[in-house]
Amino acid sequence: MTTLDRCRGALLGLAVGDALGAPTEGMTPAEIHARYGRVTDFLTEDAAGTDDTEYAVLCARGLLAHGRSITADDVADVWLDAVAAQRGGFHGAGFSEMVALANLRSGLRPPQSGSDSYEMWSDGAAMRIAPVGILCMGDPDEAARIAAVDASVSHARDGVFGAQAVAAAVAVAMNAHDHRDVIDAGVRALPRDSWSARLVGRALDVAAAAGSPAAAEEALYAEIPLFHYPWADAAPEAIALAFGLFAAHRGDFTQVVLAGVNIGRDSDTIAAIAGAMAGALHGAQAIPERWRAQVARVSGRCITATAGTDLVDLADRLHDAGRQSSALREVAVDGR
Template identity: 30%
Template sequence: MPSPRNPAPSVLTRAEAAYLGLALGDALGATVEFMTPREIRAQYGVHDSIRGGGWLRLKAGKVTDDTTMSLALGHAIVAGKGTVDALACAQALDGWMRSKPVDIGNTVRRNLVEFRRTGTPCAPPSELDAGNGAAMRVLPVALATFGADDATVQAAVRAQAHVTHNNPDSDAATELVAFLVQEGLRGASRQAMYRRRIAPFLREHPQFAFRPKRRDNPSGWIVETMQAVLQALLDTANFEDCLIDVVNRGGDADTTGAIAGMLAGALYQPAALPARWLNALDPEIAKATRAQASALIDLACARSTNGESDGAPRHD
């Protein structure tokens, strides 16, 4: 790993592209969230512009809970010098909810209200909590634990995920997203991502299989979300095509867009991000994502250089 004061440019730029990719996918997908592919075609033909609107009536370039939750979580990790602390994560997400965000999922709301009542930063295990809310905000954890061993990454992912989503399918998918981001940071190709991470994941969790049927109109269920994301990632060859493919499937399009965006951003690097989308993105969000990506990668590099095991989760 590079030194903390001089992280390898490819790692840092890929991390920034991943964070910007998350925000771009969120902003692009929000316009067509809850629409069907047929409705999207009737209204837009192909939806390929950051234009705002949608059921949330957003201004062009504004983002939803996918991006703002990630930034809240990342702020807590930076404040903790790279440690993914379960209580700090819960407090950060609770603070985010108190800020009256533009949107919030039912599972997130319910379990954060329970955290307020009990002070326990871990929701009870539930078969009903297999939503995509933990996966969509996992990027700062993936960046902070870059260079750590798989067990450390998995534990950190679950520390943040279980604040609101304590479910085996959610855990498996959220860990996969983090690992795929890290593969992208290392410069892996799509084929290498599939071979190293996706194929073994599908063997262990066959419910996520996405071949041969295309997953259109994906719901907030993590299985459908990941089927759409993985299919779009593997069936396209650049950042723009990946995001256009996945958001035009409709359904929970801001989240499929956000997850696909972080993966494709890490894979394809900043030069692949369309200038027209970057110019349309809320400047404050663009600035915040770049700054947080840099801070998290610096912390990851410092941990690796110092030979520390920090970055591992804490549950006290």
């Protein structure tokens, strides 16, 4: 398995999880089972990635334009360039992104554009951040740093922390052979005394105590969701469920993505995060070919400027940029 295949796996895995999970978003496991049984495939012929995938495209575009020197203002400009002429659309867009865009359009700049929001702790940054892990392959600390830069445009506090955990996990997955290394990298990226760290730790304990992956799914749904909160998009919850399911299924691509789909709540984001980590760990070869083909070209339903983007080509460009930036970083370190 090549690093290039892992890059493709991370981006396609995100999009596959997103597209598979979109129909079950906001549902309970009981509702999903009553309507569909256990979901094991796309539920519609036109299944496609949602805002999770399309904001990941914007994330990647910023990285390709600015590399590891990217600033929050650069990210803000990428967002504004993509949506400045868009009227309507934004199908399925999350609250955090729409609030951030409204803030940017009104003249606020990051970090104010992300902190001046009632959705600052949503999972909207974590869902899009896998390209940072690809660029920073093997360097989780740098991935976490750049993730915080990108996330600050639309989030603050735990919304940023969740993005850092996912980026660090994907960065390590690009070179890892054990799913536990991926989990450990994500956990290390979380501030120890944070809401996210506590909930992720609880999810990992729940998964470890369960007697089987199926039992882990049931226990995680019973223990982790923030049922008192009106929306199912809190970053600590989504990150905890994604990492808990990833641990329960030992990083197996198909099983962990389908677990995210069938657990409901913010299922497209949970499955997208799990898919990015598992795709980076096992490569695109681990993703069923038909699933890869279904999501390879972005629909642009939310952000029209992303329509037609080829995710394989985008992953290849990120791979080249990541190798180049890693080489330059090594030269800089050796020259000190």
